[in-house]
Amino acid sequence: MNNAKHHVEIIRPSKFSPILNETTYAPIFTKENHTKTIVATLHDEGNSTKHIINPPPLMKEKVEVFTKVPTKKLDPCIGKYIYAYDLPSRFNEDLLKGCHSLMKWEDMCPHLTNLGLGPKIVEEPDGNVLSKKNWYATNQFSLEVIFHNIMKNYKCLTNDSSLASAIYVPYYPGLDVGRYLWGGFNISIRDESPKALMKFLGQQPQWKRMLGKDHFMIGGRIGWDFRRKRDENEDWGTKLMFLPQASNMSFLLIEACGLYDNEFPIPYPTYFHPSNDDEILMWQNKIRKMKRPYLFSFAGAPRPNSTSSIRNELMKQCESSKSCKLFSCYNSHNSKKHCGDPVGVMEVFQNSVFCLQPPGDSYTRRSTFDSILGGCIPVFFHPQSAYKQYLWHFPKNYSSYSVYIPEIDVKEKRVMINETLFNISKSQVLAMREEIIGLIPKILYRDPSSRLEKYEDAFDVAVKGVLRRIEAMRRDNRSN
Numbered sequence: 001m002n003n004a005k006h007h008v009e010i011i012r013p014s015k016f017s018p019i020l021n022e023t024t025y026a027p028i029f030t031k032e033n034h035t036k037t038i039v040a041t042l043h044d045e046g047n048s049t050k051h052i053i054n055p056p057p058l059m060k061e062k063v064e065v066f067t068k069v070p071t072k073k074l075d076p077c078i079g080k081y082i083y084a085y086d087l088p089s090r091f092n093e094d095l096l097k098g099c100h101s102l103m104k105w106e107d108m109c110p111h112l113t114n115l116g117l118g119p120k121i122v123e124e125p126d127g128n129v130l131s132k133k134n135w136y137a138t139n140q141f142s143l144e145v146i147f148h149n150i151m152k153n154y155k156c157l158t159n160d161s162s163l164a165s166a167i168y169v170p171y172y173p174g175l176d177v178g179r180y181l182w183g184g185f186n187i188s189i190r191d192e193s194p195k196a197l198m199k200f201l202g203q204q205p206q207w208k209r210m211l212g213k214d215h216f217m218i219g220g221r222i223g224w225d226f227r228r229k230r231d232e233n234e235d236w237g238t239k240l241m242f243l244p245q246a247s248n249m250s251f252l253l254i255e256a257c258g259l260y261d262n263e264f265p266i267p268y269p270t271y272f273h274p275s276n277d278d279e280i281l282m283w284q285n286k287i288r289k290m291k292r293p294y295l296f297s298f299a300g301a302p303r304p305n306s307t308s309s310i311r312n313e314l315m316k317q318c319e320s321s322k323s324c325k326l327f328s329c330y331n332s333h334n335s336k337k338h339c340g341d342p343v344g345v346m347e348v349f350q351n352s353v354f355c356l357q358p359p360g361d362s363y364t365r366r367s368t369f370d371s372i373l374g375g376c377i378p379v380f381f382h383p384q385s386a387y388k389q390y391l392w393h394f395p396k397n398y399s400s401y402s403v404y405i406p407e408i409d410v411k412e413k414r415v416m417i418n419e420t421l422f423n424i425s426k427s428q429v430l431a432m433r434e435e436i437i438g439l440i441p442k443i444l445y446r447d448p449s450s451r452l453e454k455y456e457d458a459f460d461v462a463v464k465g466v467l468r469r470i471e472a473m474r475r476d477n478r479s480n
Contacts, residue, residue: 077156080467083164083206084151091171091197092148102175104182108139115448116145117273121342129347131272131283134447137342138269140366143220143254144172146269149448150459161206166463166470167215169249171197174220177238181225186233194226194240202245212248213473216466222255222362223263250466255364258388264469265389266462267443268366270373271342275450284437287375290350295323296379296421297352299345299367300360310358310381310410314417318356321418325352349374353429354403354421359385369443377432379421381407392465393442393458401435 095102099109111118117136123129138146148170151157158164173194180190201207207215219226226240241251241260249262256263274280298318303309318324327348329339339345345367349355355371356379363384371378380386380402387398395401403424409415441455452460 077158079165079471080156080463081158081163082151082154082156082166082168082463083158083161084168084170085201085204085206087170087197088200091176091193095172095175096145101179103141103178108141108175108178111137111139111142112145115149116142117269117447118142121271123343127343129343129350131279131286134273134275134279135271135342136273138271138273140254140268141174141178141220143266143269143445144174144218145220146445146448147218147252147459147462148172150445153448153451154463155451164206165214166467167206169197169201169215169217171217172220173217173226173238173240177221177225177240181237184233187228187231187235187239190228190238191240194238194243194246198243198245207245210248210474210477212245213477214470215248216250216252216470218266219251219253221253222364223251223253223257223260224362226251227257227260250469252462252466254366255362256389258384264392264462264465265364267369267390267393267445267458268364270366270369270444271346272373272444273447274444274452275447277452277454280441280444280452280455284440287350287437287440288433290375292351292353292376294325294348294352295321296354296356296417297325297327297348297376298356299327299329299339299348300358300365301329301339303360310407311360313410313413314356314358317417323418323422345370346374349376352376353433354379356417357381357385358407364389372436372439372443375433375437377402377429377436379403379405379417381405381410392461394439395435401432401439403432 096112099112100107102108113119114136116138118138119136121130121135121137123135151168151170161167171193176193177190179185201212201215223241225237227242228235228237228239229242231239240246241263247262250264251262252264252266254265254268256265272283274283296318298314300311302311302315304312315326315328318326325348327339327345349371352371352374353376355367355374355376357365357368357371358381359365363382364386368378368386378386378401380398381404383404386394386402387404398404403421405415405417405420410417441452441457442461443458445459446452446457456464
């Protein structure tokens with residue numbers, strides 16, 4: 001509330017007043033005249049007497065009185081405004097138009113339909129694995145498109161960059177580099193778009209304000225795909241994140257390299273994209289009631305050519321245990337089909353108490369988030385698979401929602417997965433499951449055309465995280 005000043009007159013006895021004893025005065029206010037009468041209290045030898053007087057000579061004294069007046073409602077977007085560049089189409093829209101060539105092994109066009117969510121999943125009439133709507137065959141590399149489309153509906157998006165606390169760069173670097181990761185493309189082709197983007201940004205007035213420190217970008221692939229250290233054609237990826245201007249920006253990736261302070265991992269997209277709070281609540285209630293006949297499961301493929309991978313050992317242990325469900329994605333056309341089938345994957349996770357999440361081609365897996373969505377407690381074997389990655393989205397106390405078995409113990413056959421998990425008490429299991437059910441909203445991305453009221457999804461958590469980082473850098477700039 002604001003304070004407004006008003007003047008009223010309070011009349012006090014003058015120094016010529018006939019009252020000689022120690023006296024206190026209190027004005028009595030009336031609607032007509034704020035200074036009409038005075039109550040005088042005389043203090044004489046321990047006795048007090050009150051007299052209502054109209055004293056003789058009077059002095060008028062102006063006193064400031066403050067009253068409260070209503071203020072305008074505070075802007076709920078203060079500190080949350082985001083400005084999004086309208087980039088040249090080569091950096092996003094043209095990539096979608098050329099979707100057939102985005103990946104050598106697969107046509108990405110179907111996966112980029114429905115605002116990046118992919119084709120809708122229609123379960124069999126007698127199926128009861130998924131909820132009734134908002135399930136999509138979402139590709140794990142489509143996050144850049146999904147995030148951009150959610151941002152278009154962000155409640156604090158602004159066209160006035162001077163209001164913005166952060167600047168979003170809607171480039172699709174993962175889709176861009178995906179065209180050139182296989183097939184012997186030279187580095188000049190791979191780096192052409194990243195260099196052109198940085199040149200474009202450097203010419204913008206928004207960039208010059210903080211030299212890009214308030215800018216952020218989404219990367220739908222792992223950090224190493226954008227951090228090619230050498231200029232050798234046989235080396236992997238682009239050098240986007242090693243370009244000089246990029247060092248000031250924040251990068252939100254599905255997996256960080258773990259060596260750079262401007263990388264922030266955010267969840268892989270899952271299959272579920274709710275459009276309101278009730279859909280989330282209903283799914284959480286469904287998951288909480290599931291009966292889980294399998295103690296643990298593994299959905300994935302072995303790495304027969306990798307001597308460092310523990311997948312082969314985990315699959316052997318799973319196959320030898322009646323308490324484990326192996327959902328293999330190897331050596332069979334049918335199993336590959338099932339492994340890429342969201343209904344089949346989610347059914348396995350819903351039927352399992354624990355889900356094994358070893359490293360694959362990189363430390364992290366999209367399967368981690370699918371298993372949490374299914375209410376299945378993840379079992380990790382390397383800290384970089386989750387604990388040092390998703391700090392904005394996962395609890396700091398990793399034992400509250402997961403189990404950790406050191407990779408070396410599996411390699412040296414010092415641990416039996418079945419025995420380790422069987423020895424976890426029922427109360428611990430229930431507590432961990434309740435924790436991951438509570439995590440579900442934070443690890444999924446809502447339908448881009450909708451907004452949530454009660455819950456924060458992975459997009460909301462990521463935006464809050466990047467706003468905090470940029471504000472911290474802004475404070476550092478002011479103090480220096």
